[in-house]
Amino acid sequence: MKITTPYYLIDENKLLRNMEIIRQVRQLSGAKSVLALKCFSTWSVFELMRQYMDGTTSSSLFEARLGYEKFGKETHAYCVGYSAEDIRAVTAFADKVIFNSASQLERYYELVKTKKVGLRVNPGISHSHFDLADPARRHSRLGVTDKAVLAAQLPRLSGFMFHYNCENDDYPAFVRQLDYIGEQYGDMLKELEWISLGGGIYFTKEGYPVEAFSRTLADFAKTYGVQIYLEPGESAITGAAELVTRVVDIVQNEINIAIVDASVEGHMLDLLIYRLAAKMEAEQTTGHSYMVAGRSCLAGDVFGTFHFADRLEVGSEIRFADAAGYTMVKKNWFNGLAMPAIAVKRLDGTLEVVRTFDYADFLTSLS
Incomplete structure (x- = not known):
């Protein structure tokens, strides 16, 4: 799916x-x-x-x-x-x-x-x-x-x-x-x-x-x-969830910066609060280096700098580990960015999308 x-x-x-x-x-x-x-x-x-x-x-x-x-x-x-x-x-x-x-x-x-x-x-x-x-x-x-x-x-x-x-x-x-x-x-x-x-x-x-x-x-x-x-x-x-994102742009400013379709501010807020970098399940120490950043307007909306085996391009998938604890409970509508859906991979391997969010959810969260 x-x-x-x-x-x-x-x-x-x-x-x-x-x-x-x-x-x-x-x-x-x-x-x-x-x-x-x-x-x-x-x-x-x-x-x-x-x-x-x-x-x-x-x-x-x-x-x-x-x-x-x-x-x-x-x-x-x-x-x-x-x-x-x-x-x-x-x-x-x-x-x-x-x-x-x-x-x-x-x-x-x-x-x-x-x-x-x-x-x-x-x-x-x-x-x-x-x-x-x-x-x-x-x-x-x-x-x-x-x-x-x-x-x-x-x-x-x-x-x-x-x-x-x-x-x-x-x-x-x-x-x-x-x-x-x-x-x-x-x-x-x-x-x-x-x-x-x-x-x-x-x-x-x-x-x-x-x-x-x-x-x-x-x-x-x-x-x-x-x-x-x-x-x-x-x-x-711990270790039971990921935030799955895709690259929407790649820019250069002395380093390669990959911008993904999520936000630290909106979707992994604890990282910003405690000034921590995101984690990946199997982080590499060599390869192509990119700063991975969110797409909110906050200048410090940065997940961290990571190495990838292949060069990233628009559409590349990036998964951030440990995205359950103090993460899903803190998600917010900052910048009106699309809220991540919630999916569950069941014990039998079945993938189930249990919640999606749309403009109506954004609208009704305000007044």
Whole structure:
């Protein structure tokens, strides 16, 4: 099947590889995994993912509702700042309602007290390659830092959420962090039913010691008598999708520049936010060099510089890897550029276009 570019292509067989690791962790450790919808919300592959994961976690009312309606199983509702309207709506379907602050918990407890109530804890430690994504950065608003405040709220709570990692693939660092959590909060954990260790633990990365990781989780859960939840986002979908583009022009300005029919600003925004280059599944180190750029009017709309075995020409296909996490959820209509379609390569090899976008979608996104 020939699909008009640009389009996101999700490969279920590549997704399955991550799902099987998540299931292995569940079997070995007892830890449950809920999909972090802030990272990936493309519900056309939820039928596969729900066979391996225990539910979803969210950062807003709309994400929580999407998880409930399209994924099912457990629905964890978290938000940095709920409104009263949010709380009234989310309590209709959420299994767990997690607050970011003690003040929000105080304000809305009467509305949620029939649910499993959680509170986010900021343990003052983190693992992040970027200050922008560091939940324990100075003056962070994410979670409660005062242990006395936490202790005072314990009678209202069934669990704590700790989210302090971002792409942490360092298992020894994870162990040191978890030991710290136990040392600092162990007495309180023994009074709770569950804890979430959040997302950002890159346990599906090639070579990660999954069995040792699982034993560590199992030992912690047994020591403190809690059900552990993980909130994989990137770990659930890493390596499972591409952004497929075609060259629409080639220009020279000291170097060869290939312009494709997509945009970093519009279609892989995280690269721009974190000043990263795009990736290709099998990047070459020799060959014909091109800067590959998007077709928006933003001067810095650049995917990166890559080598190709053959010279590029108008119509050449270029595929960018890892186009699922924090990518499809952030796509936008900047410059009114054509929104990439969404296609899925199913487990049996069938290629299915599950969503296309046209001018009417652009029109109705505005007013």
